[in-house]
Amino acid sequence: MSTRKLLVDVHTHVYLPRYAAYLRARAVAPRIFSRPVPGEPDVEEDRLLILENEPSGGRPVGPQVYWDKSQKLAFMNRHGIDVSVVSSANPWLDFLPASEANSLAKELNEDLEEFCSSSPDLGSPTSGGGPSIKRLYGLGLLPLVSEASLSDVLKVITQISSLPHLKGVIMGTQGLGRGLDDEELEPVWGEIERNGLVVFLHPHYGVPSSVYGGRANGHVLPLALGFPFETTIAITRLILAGVLDKFPSLKIMLAHSGGALPALSSRLASCIDHDPVVASRLKHNARYYLGRLYFDAVAYGPEELGFVSSAIGRSSTYDDPSASASAIPSLESEGKLRVLGSSRMLFGTDHPFFPPLKATDKWKSVTENLAAINAVAGWGDEEIEAVCGGNALRIFDLV
Ligand code: URA
Ligand code: ZN
Incomplete structure (x- = not known):
């Protein structure tokens, strides 16, 4: 099929x-x-x-981009997007007391289910026919705030799993206020894994604003650097806590192509090698975990996407915790790594953020990401089609 x-x-x-x-x-x-x-x-x-x-x-x-469904669909039509897996934008429920976060999460999950289930049918995603899919699917919210009751969080995972158009959760980096390496979150990972939901890990806080200096750089430093570094630190803490070892089928997709993790994974591996306490905790070499994760393709450049796919592709060669960097791959095997890694990368737009500054038919933030996917050295039609949609259909269980 x-x-x-x-x-x-x-x-x-x-x-x-x-x-x-x-x-x-x-x-x-x-x-x-x-x-x-x-x-x-x-x-x-x-x-x-x-x-x-x-x-x-x-x-x-305003409603035109942030909450009107017909506008989301119009945006999709204008850019040739067939299906969107929609998630609430930051800062989610992070600022609410636990009881309010819990009730609002449940209401917003119902709202998102309605938003998606009432979207138009697209037809069958398989060439041989079969049931139609919708144009909109969603990622729900968990009441992950400090003082949250674990049983409330687990009940909301059950709620999300029962809503047919919600395929996962969007999550920030704070967890129950102590980050994602908090041992108390283990039942949450277990329940998400058991239900086959995808976790979309997304930043909000960046890094402390004191590091940005006093020059007026607008939003550039927090968005370009703070966001991806926040994601990098959060996922690294989760890896170091052994969460990916304990939950081998947990699906986590990282925003903004995983931030700096692909570029730093060998350095991370080396630092772990030199720290016996941390090394003894992990079943694999740090580079291996890239191949356990999914990465959106929101990187805006073909070189970056190519690099991320190579780093994912070589991850399986680092199964052994003490594995060390192999010889520089020949161009032929570099191509193979990129093909392998492309199966874990997925097109995204970050709409409605990054709107064009001047009225224009298509948003540059969309066309640039699409052009990048189409220009990755070593990706052919098959890889491009997978990153543009085939991977999402599989990973979000839409077929
Ligand atoms: N700015 C945000 O606040 N969130 C995003 O997802 C992108 C840009
Ligand atoms: Zn985003």
Whole structure:
């Protein structure tokens, strides 16, 4: 059974209306507020302030991109996207007390199920016919905040598993307030694994703003560097805690192509080698774990995607914890590594973030990521089709 060529966006966000209303009622970040448009005192615009110290009073926000389903579908149509796996945007429920986070998570999961189940049918994803799939699927929210009751979190995993259009969860890096290497999270990983859900690990906090200096660089440093480094540290802590060893079927997809992890995995392996306490905890060499993860292809450049796929592809050669760097691969085997690694990479857009600054038909943030996928040295039609959609159909269990 072969699958049709589909373009599937696995990194695309929404603030559901219930969440937007919640943000609108708040007086401190995260919040949505109205202010006069600069230079047009009689016209009001809504702004989204995610962090209190954001430059330029946050970003413009409105139903057109953040919560209207028909607008999400119009965006998909304009860019040739067949299916989107939609997730709530940051900061999710992180700022709420545990009981509110729990009730809002359950309500938002129901809302997201309705958002997806009421989307149009796409037809069968397989060339030989078969049941139709929808244009929208979703990733639910867990009430992961400090003081959360573990049994509440486990019940929400059960809820998400019972909602047919939700295929996983989106998760930040805080866990129950102590990060993702917290031993108390083990039942959560176990339950997510048992239900075959995908964890989409996504940043929000970046790194401490003191490292960005005083120059006015807008959002550039937090978004380009802070976000990916946050993800890198969170997933590395999870690996070092042995979570991927304990839960061998757990599916984790990293935002922004895994941040710096692919580039630093050999350094990580070397540091572990020189630290017997940490080394004794892990079943494999650090590089091996790249091949246990999934990576969105939101990297904006073919060289970066090629590099990530090579690093994933060579991971299986580092099964043994004491494995050391093999000889530099010949061009032929480098090509093979890239082909292997492409099976774990998935197209994404990060919509509705990164909108074009001037009115234009297509968003550069989309076309650039697509062009990058099409230009990776060593990827042929098969790999490109897999990264554009085939991998997502398989990993999110849509076929
Ligand atoms: N900015 C955000 O706050 N979130 C994203 O996902 C992308 C950009
Ligand atoms: Zn995102």
